């Protein structure tokens with residue numbers, strides 16, 4: 001039985017970790033690698049991942065060349081957060097009939113911010129019998145899929161509040177940069193205004209996904225102004241030193257309003273030096289549910305897991321644009337990845353000449 005053939009698209013901080021983890025997995029084979037960075041193009045993937053061995057997979061910026069040669073089952077995509085940027089990267093993949101799993105935050109529930117692009121992706125997926133999925137730890141799990149799953153034990157749900165507090169010092173450097181760690185408050189505000197830094201992307205999408213799962217007709221989703229968290233003492237990560245008075249990270253809140261009341265509130269806090277890291281979900285209903293994960297789930301490791309664990313589920317799924325609420329209950333694919341495939345989707349020996 002042939003291995004599941006995967007192309008890695010975007011070999012940055014997250015894409016590299018995904019690729020390394022996939023190399024450990026039985027039943028998976030990386031058959032191509034794509035990145036736009038001139039410093040990565042032309043390098044062997046093994047060299048780029050600092051493995052001290054070649055994998056005979058050369059990083060290319062020529063998507064069509066990689067896809068037409070590689071004959072793969074899944075493209076694992078990790079480049080950017082916004083669907084308007086990512087659309088041009090992933091839409092052309094459909095014609096190869098490959099499934100696409102992306103870390104793009106807006107793709108996790110694109111119907112709220114990019115409904116037209118979502119419709120186009122769904123149409124492409126149906127036309128070419130392939131599936132698009134956006135996932136990750138957040139959005140993708142902690143503040144949406146997990147919340148939705150917990151409501152499964154409720155007769156009534158009146159209000160949902162989820163909070164994530166994390167010490168950004170333990171996260172990848174691009175993440176620390178996008179939350180503004182090490183900037184002055186003025187720099188932070190300017191860079192936020194010009195979108196040079198984005199903060200966390202995905203609260204709106206998580207609220208949209210929860211509301212859709214509950215068939216709640218929200219009046220609107222509001223995203224509050226992003227607030228810098230100012231360091232009260234010097235704090236640092238391996239990469240960034242934050243002096244007292246500089247920005248250590250941020251706080252962001254978003255709300256789903258229904259019948260003029262807060263129905264869903266998501267509170268995201270990420271800064272270097274944060275204490276009491278946790279993920280909590282409070283469901284006011286019958287029965288009420290208070291769930292806390294402490295310390296919080298490590299986002300980088302968990303994003304890698306979410307993406308790779310989704311591979312067999314996406315291969316088994318029906319075509320089109322899907323979100324996490326449309327797939328079976330999330331679970332780890334710890335055994336040979338082919339064991340999780342429904343038989344009609346098992347890669348055939350003739351596949352991938």
Ligand SMILES: NC(=O)c1ccc[n+]([C@@H]2O[C@H](COP(=O)([O-])OP(=O)(O)OC[C@H]3O[C@@H](n4cnc5c(N)ncnc54)[C@H](OP(=O)(O)O)[C@@H]3O)[C@@H](O)[C@H]2O)c1
Nearest residue numbers: 010012013014035036037078079080081103136137138174
């Ligand atoms: N949903 C979640 O839970 C979750 C979790 C983690 C990360 N993410 C998201 O995943 C994305 C990747 O994160 P990261 O930390 O790995 O970022 P990163 O380190 O900046 O890596 C992105 C890589 O993709 C490349 N790239 C950008 N545009 C490209 C294009 N059009 N074609 C080919 N390659 C392209 C970049 O090259 P250049 O450097 O030359 O641009 C870079 O090598 C981010 O948007 C992040 O927010 C989501």
